Amino acid sequence: xxxxxxxxxxxxxxxxxxxxxxxxxxxxxxxxxxxxxxxxxxxxxxxxxxxxxxxxxxxxxxxxxxxxxxxxxxxxxxxxxxxxxxxxxxxxxxxxxxxxxxxxxxxxxxxxxxxxxxxxxxxxxxxxxxxxxxxxxxxxxxxxxxxxxxxxxxxxxxxxxxxxxxxxxxxxxxxxxxxxxxxxxxxxxxxxxxxxxxxxxxxxxxxxxxxxxxxxxxxxxxxxxxxxxxxxxxxxxxxxxxxxxxxxxxxxxxxxxxxxxxxxxxxxxxxxxxxxxxxxxxxxxxxxxxxxxxxxxxxxxxxxxxxxxxxxxxxxxxxxxxxxxxxxxxxxxxxxxxxxxxxxxxxxxxxxxxxxxxxxxxxxxxxxxxxxxxxxxxxxxxxxxxxxxxxxxxxxxxxxxxxxxxxxxxxxxxxxxxxxxxxxxxxxxxxxxxxxxxxxxxxxxxxxxxxxxxxxxxxxxxxxxxxxxxxxxxxxxxxxxxxxxxxxxxxxxxxxxxxxxxxxxxxxxxxxxxxxxxx
Numbered sequence: 287x288x289x290x291x292x293x294x295x296x297x298x299x300x301x302x303x304x305x306x307x308x309x310x311x312x313x314x315x316x317x318x319x320x321x322x323x324x325x326x327x328x329x330x331x332x333x334x335x336x337x338x339x340x341x342x343x344x345x346x347x348x349x350x351x352x353x354x355x356x357x358x359x360x361x362x363x364x365x366x367x368x369x370x371x372x373x374x375x376x377x378x379x380x381x382x383x384x385x386x387x388x389x390x391x392x393x394x395x396x397x398x399x400x401x402x403x404x405x406x407x408x409x410x411x412x413x414x415x416x417x418x419x420x421x422x423x424x425x426x427x428x429x430x431x432x433x434x435x436x437x438x439x440x441x442x443x444x445x446x447x448x449x450x451x452x453x454x455x456x457x458x459x460x461x462x463x464x465x466x467x468x469x470x471x472x473x474x475x476x477x478x479x480x481x482x483x484x485x486x487x488x489x490x491x492x493x494x495x496x497x498x499x500x501x502x503x504x505x506x507x508x509x510x511x512x513x514x515x516x517x518x519x520x521x522x523x524x525x526x527x528x529x530x531x532x533x534x535x536x537x538x539x540x541x542x543x544x545x546x547x548x549x550x551x552x553x554x555x556x557x558x559x560x561x562x563x564x565x566x567x568x569x570x571x572x573x574x575x576x577x578x579x580x581x582x583x584x585x586x587x588x589x590x591x592x593x594x595x596x597x598x599x600x601x602x603x604x605x606x607x608x609x610x611x612x613x614x615x616x617x618x619x620x621x622x623x624x625x626x627x628x629x630x631x632x633x634x635x636x637x638x639x640x641x642x643x644x645x646x647x648x649x650x651x652x653x654x655x656x657x658x659x660x661x662x663x664x665x666x667x668x669x670x671x672x673x674x675x676x677x678x679x680x681x682x683x684x685x686x687x688x689x690x691x692x693x694x695x696x697x698x699x700x701x702x703x704x705x706x707x708x709x710x711x712x713x714x715x716x717x718x719x720x721x722x723x724x725x726x727x728x729x730x731x732x733x734x735x736x737x738x739x740x741x742x743x744x745x746x747x748x749x750x751x752x753x754x755x756x757x758x759x760x761x762x763x764x765x766x767x768x769x770x771x772x773x774x775x776x777x778x779x780x781x782x783x784x785x786x787x788x789x790x791x792x793x794x795x796x797x798x799x800x801x802x803x804x805x
Contacts, residue, residue: 288573292566299562306555310548317544321536322512328477329514329529335469336461337519341445344452348445446521453520457489457527460517463499470531481533487516490526498527506532590634593626600626650693650779654803657688657697657729661722664701672709677716685722685729689803692780700776701731703769704796708735713791729802734795740788748786749774 452460470485486500497504509532516527533539541548600619665681672679701720708718712735719734740748744755751771773796777784781801788794 288569292569295562295565299558302558303555306551310544310551313548314540314544318540321540321543324477324479325512325531325533326514328473328479329512329531331473331477332466332470333514333516333518333529335473336466337517339462339465340452340460340517341449344449345445347448347452450521453517453522457487457498457516461487461499466499481535481539483531483533485529485531488528488530490528500530504530506530509534510536590630593630596626597623597630650696652691652693654689654691655694657690657731657800658683658685658722660694660698661701661720661731664698664705665720668702668705672716672718675709675712675716677709677712677718680717680719682719682721682723685724687724687802688722688729690729690780690800691803692800693776696776697780700773700798701733703773704733707769708733708737708794711735711737711794713738713793724802725799727802727804729800731798731800732795734793736793739790739792739794740786741790742788745786745788749784 466487467485470483474480474483484501484504484506486504487498488500489496489498511530511532513528513530515524516529518524600623603619604616661683662681665679669679705718705720709716717736719732721730721732721734723730740755748755749770774784777798777800783799785797785799786794787797
């Protein structure tokens, strides 16, 4: 059931993560596409502006009658040349243009015959007789109409010829670099493109890519380039000339632009994953704790049931009339009852003691004491128990100024617990060494034995409540799994540290680091 629940939760979480990732990618793609379209539109405006600029040059050249960069004198039209001192003046005007492919043909011819107002034989400076006023009005009207037609013809037709001539120039002649830089900057600002950019004009005529003009040190490397074809409306057809632009900080800009949607999504997705992982850890921890508690309850039942059974059996022996109630027998049975009662009381006290720890109601009584003396007292009391097993208890209390501030009773219990484990888990004849030495501003108390040892995989678990190192089918060592948990809590409350060094069948060494009392 638990495994099914975890699998379902993992599937749901994976689906949510995939959806979030897809939304993030979609948002990023949309923002990137918007930026790309904005840049392409701006470049299209730049190219159109260059085209319009060249058209303006062509119109101006047509109006002035000279080609840009040439020193020829503009052409003039002598509309009314004088033919003599008198008589008729004939002026002929003829405009022709023919282009079978594009324009068709255009032709106008005007011929005006006007009688000169100066009489024959009369000097121009002399007084002239009255003239026909309508002839001069007609001449003025004709000149005005002729100029208007000429201007219209230049606008509609003649400037295109100049435009075609302008297209034959090289690319660096067709484009003014200063005008190009100003145009790009102005149009990018109008389009809202505030990123730093680099641009270049390149030509690929004759299969050779050539840098014509642009930003110094133009090198896009792996940056995305935006190309735009230059002069796409040329009469002679499109040429492989392009305007390129790239943005050195494009990636960072897009990330910042989409960050308002991406960052919260990433944060919440990360929190969701962390909560899921934490929930799974809690589930497994609770399952493990439940198993440990069940083992503890079974073990405690056995531990409490043994002394109770012994006391019950002893009392039945006293009540049984078949056994001679001699003083020696009564003394023996009384001693058994007393020992088992103490044992039962000790086991109950352990359970109550851990309950006090868990509820945080334990209050230590700190005072200054000599750790060497406390250790010596513990060793003196414990030596008899080691000798009963034909073991050896060595001591090496070499620490100088071993004064500490702590609860002497609980520190004594800590040492007793470590020595008790060293005897219980001894491999044959116990050989135990207790050492106390200085290390900077701390005292190190170590208890080494030659017991069965602890595998490395259990080193981090031996200080957990109710945990007991698995020993297979061997259950000759009794206990609740509370001793080392108690030791760890007392050491922590004294601002100390405890570590274990052990290997299977090679013994175990517990080291306690306690702060030394400063002078």
